[in-house]
Amino acid sequence: MAMAMAMAMGVENKQVLLKGYVDTIPKESDMEVKVTQTQLNPPNLKGSAAILLKNLYLSCDPYMRGRMRDFHGSYIPPFVPAQPLEGFGVSQVVDSDHPDFKAGDYVTGMTGWEQYTLVSPTRAQQLRKIHLDDDIPLSYHLGLLGxxxxxxxxxxxxxxxxxxxxxxxxxxxxxxxxxxxxxxxxxxxxxxxxxxxxxxxxxxxxxxxxxxxxxxxxxxxxxxxxxxxxxxxxxxxxxxxxxxxxxxxxxxxxxxxxxxxxxxxxxxxxxxxxxxxxxxxxxxxxxxxxxxxxxxDYLDSFPRFLEHVTTYYKQGKIVYIEDMNEGLESAPSALVGLFSGKNIGKQVIRVAHQ
Incomplete structure (x- = not known):
């Protein structure tokens, strides 16, 4: 009963927002961390084919800098000021009205820089299910296998x-x-x-x-x-x-x-x-x-890549260096650090433990 009431009332949803467009190297002050509320079983999910995700890991990548500019001539549109940043993430499905995903599934794909993200049916088609493997850290699906x-x-x-x-x-x-x-x-x-x-x-x-x-x-x-x-x-x-x-x-x-x-x-x-x-x-x-x-441009080769690199990693022929920051509040600093070489290896933010 208490759990049902908590789900209906909503839970804290911390978000990283872009304050406004910047054309130079981004600074931490160009972003802000805001706390909102979200429902774990949103009533408008039914009939929508949408998915509610709990984000576990977020990827910091240099291309995100281009999305902080008011420039529409790129291969991906700019971020929207006062809205959460977006990037690749590893998430767990909390609730789903999509036929291909169910609660408890682990997925990777584009998500918001926030604790919980409601994914539209169009975006849901771009998510990829992750099959858990004890030999491969879940976060590696943002780097080595991402x-x-x-x-x-x-x-x-x-x-x-x-x-x-x-x-x-x-x-x-x-x-x-x-x-x-x-x-x-x-x-x-x-x-x-x-x-x-x-x-x-x-x-x-x-x-x-x-x-x-x-x-x-x-x-x-x-x-x-x-x-x-x-x-x-x-x-x-x-x-x-x-x-x-x-x-x-x-x-x-x-x-x-x-x-x-x-x-x-x-x-x-x-x-x-x-x-x-x-x-x-x-x-x-x-x-x-x-x-x-x-x-x-080469997504047809992705299954071959996944097979080859997974095999190499399990055979010990490949190692991978990851730089893990803890907590969503560390995300602005981690992203900015990419452009001064602060990170060593693949920069990842742990939002929550699985």
Whole structure:
């Protein structure tokens, strides 16, 4: 009886709201944490084909910065000011009127930055059920087995098409995407070097993630010369997570028929940032292919990715580094920290324990 009354009255629903659009690096003050109320058995659920989720883990990803701008020319619409931010999450179904989901199911997909999210039927179609596995942490469905992991897989194998023995460079190599790109390339028989922003991250790349070599880009003012030292034979594949000066330096060191997967441009402070490129001419004589991509372009390959990476992880051939923050109130700080390199590995927020 008491439980029924509590469900009818509602429960606390903490939310992270965007105050207004920002065109520079986001600050914690651009967001606010607000407490509202939600019902665990909403009366308007029946007949709606909607789902009520309890969010367990939320993913912090660099692309979210673009959604904080009033810019509608991207592949995903901007956030709505005064509304909760959105991102990939791992959640448990609390109540459902959708035929494909029932209470108690674990799912991953786009959800709100809040404790409870009511998902529309359209959004519900984009959720993926998670089959619990004692050998794989549930939060890994936001990283290793989620969007970042599949981004690494699709960018390397679908865009760059590596061959055994090729030379691969990965920027932001200790991040959610880069750490897996390097390990997959190594498993494929490539020589792999990564760049990162601290000596600690460089040590992780070489001694935990198995990269052949790595360097701290902050210690190398001449990035073109630095890459020449690490790749005296040149670079076959550059997996680019940062753009800017690092992309320009890589263009100056590519081999003939080199391939560049343009995954991210985290070096951009704003859309109006000047990007001076000195080595673009190399695209022509070296016949370099540079391609921007989204992981969603290759969803047909997702089952193969899931099978391969799950097997590699269980065999101990892949490790994954996760940076876990506790509590929804820590989410603004965690998101902002991405753009100063504060995180080590995949940044995740634990909202609630399963």
């Amino acid at each position: 969007m970042p992991g599949f981004t690494a897989y699709a960018g390397l194998f679908e865009v760059c098409c590596p061959k055994k023995g090729e030379y691969v460079f990965v920027s932001a190599a200790s991040g959610a995407v880069g750490q897996l790109v390097g390990q997959l390339a190594k498993l494929h028989g490539c020589y792999v070097v990564g760049s990162a922003g601290s000596n600690h991250k460089v040590d992780l790349l070489k001694n935990k993630l198995g990269f052949d070599d790595a360097f701290n880009y902050k210690d190398d003012p001449n990035l073109t010369a630095a890459l020449k030292r690490y790749f005296p034979q040149g670079i076959d594949i550059y997996f680019d997570n940062v753009g800017g000066d690092m992309l320009d330096a890589a263009l100056g060191n590519m081999r003939i028929f080199g391939r560049i997967a343009a995954c991210g441009m985290v070096s951009l402070n704003s859309l109006s940032d000047p990007q001076t490129m000195h080595n673009l001419y190399n695209l022509i004589p070296k016949r370099i292919k540079i391609q921007g991509f989204l992981q969603s």
